[in-house]
Amino acid sequence: MSYYCSECVMDWRPQQTEDGQCPTCGGGTIPRRDSTGEGHVPSRLELAEAAHMAARLCWLWPDDADQRAAAIEACDAINIDYIGVLATVMRDTAASAQVARRHVAEALRRAADRIYETEGRTDDREEADQG
Numbered sequence: 619m620s621y622y623c624s625e626c627v628m629d630w631r632p633q634q635t636e637d638g639q640c641p642t643c644g645g646g647t648i649p650r651r652d653s654t655g656e657g658h659v660p661s662r663l664e665l666a667e668a669a670h671m672a673a674r675l676c677w678l679w680p681d682d683a684d685q686r687a688a689a690i691e692a693c694d695a696i697n698i699d700y701i702g703v704l705a706t707v708m709r710d711t712a713a714s715a716q717v718a719r720r721h722v723a724e725a726l727r728r729a730a731d732r733i734y735e736t737e738g739r740t741d742d743r744e745e746a747d748q749g
Contacts, residue, residue: 621647627730628671642674660695663733668692670726673700677719693726
């Protein structure tokens with residue numbers, strides 16, 4: 619069981635939530651069954667959501683080395699050079715590092731939303747057929 623936050627586009631484990639509230643934005647979550655297990659291959663949507671959340675947490679806690687490493691690793695999984703993208707945003711927009719991190723996190727959220735719009739509905743139908 620996980621708790622899905624549509625605002626953050628993220629699944630949270632029960633121990634991460636407080637009374638079903640998203641730990642990031644504080645909004646309500648929707649419980650849903652997990653289909654993950656050993657040998658589970660993450661979908662494109664799961665990878666994009668992980669990259670978005672890692673980048674968002676890196677934006678919120680920019681001095682946390684673990685958050686930065688998580689953002690780099692999650693973006694690598696979807697073939698995005700997190701540090702390179704930040705440098706490009708900063709160079710092209712003259713934005714500060716903090717603003718660039720926010721822009722990258724928002725871009726990753728939009729990418730996850732686009733994947734969800736095209737593939738997520740298909741996954742939901744497949745789960746309904748199996749359930």
